[in-house]
Amino acid sequence: MIHAHVENGPASQRTVPPLPGTALNSTAQLAWFNLYQASQPQQQPLNPHDGTAASTLLPNHTQTELPFVGSDYEVVIPHAWPRNIAHIDHSIISASKPYPVTVSSDYTDQKCECELCCISSTGTHLTSSCINVNSATVCDDSNCLLGPRCGNRFEQRFELDLIQTRVGLGVVSPNIIPQGAFVVEYVGEILYAEDAARRNDRRYQARFRTEAEWGEHSKVYVDALACGNESRFINHSCKPNCVMYEFDWTNSTRLGIFATKEIPPLQELTFSYSRRNRQFFRCQCSAHVITT
DSSP states (O other), rough: OOOOOOOOOOEEEEESSOOSSSBBSHHHHHHHHHHHHTTTTOOOOTTTTOOOSSSOOSSSHEEEEEEBBBBOOOOOOBBBBOTSEEESSSOOOOOTTTTOOBTOOOOOOOOOOOOOOOSSSOOTTTTTTOHHHTTTTTOOOOOOSSGGGGGOOOOOOOEEEEEEEEEEEEOOOOBBOOTEEEEEEEEEEEEEHHHTTTOOOTTTEEEEOOOOOESSEEEEEEOOOOEGGGGGGOOOSSSSSSEEEEEETTEHHHHHEESSSSSTTTTTOOOOOOOOHHHTTTBBBHHHHOOO
């Protein structure tokens, strides 16, 4: 179990300063991250039946009275960001490692020809006719001329709050999230397969389906154990309202979480974890409880 110190308060309050940039590309940044990791308490042995994203401070009897994972809430009390998790906006990689280049990326330098927006403020990836969107490619300045008007740049449009659930922390939004809408990017520390395998706690590792090419082909993971954003706390459900997709981005890959249906305000966000990740916990979603 990860012993996280969680305090009541607005979810927008960050107790850990965000890491600048997308890579630990300076001695100062790398030293900061190493110092941060060294300052954390030693991890406790893993409990294979623990599905907790962050430890709860509520009494056990109160915890069991909370709704099952994936439930709808009428009122929530947002939790502050846990102190032992660094909040980051983009995935990071050690300066000693090259940024992975995706082998099967279909990325090209051809710009889309959208005139107003690639995805409108009321639209989603399902309704867009943009060639980048339809080829699962994230827009940037190299392949799209629209800048902030684009709508296909993995920019978070919906407010997300951390809440207490019966399995630890979870995530809700006070907004209506349309079907097919981008919700949040899954970010963390980028690891090659050999580094990922050495980690004691692998619950927060998401593996790219495509392999990276740098000398030899290698599997690549995003590990949100020590650093991440709200996506780190999205719980598993056997009947989820979100799904994780890979998108190409300048010869690399990013992981986006999208709504599979219209999600009403304060319905807990969930997606189905990989089979490998499910071995680390006991499913406690409402679908599992009803059918077992």
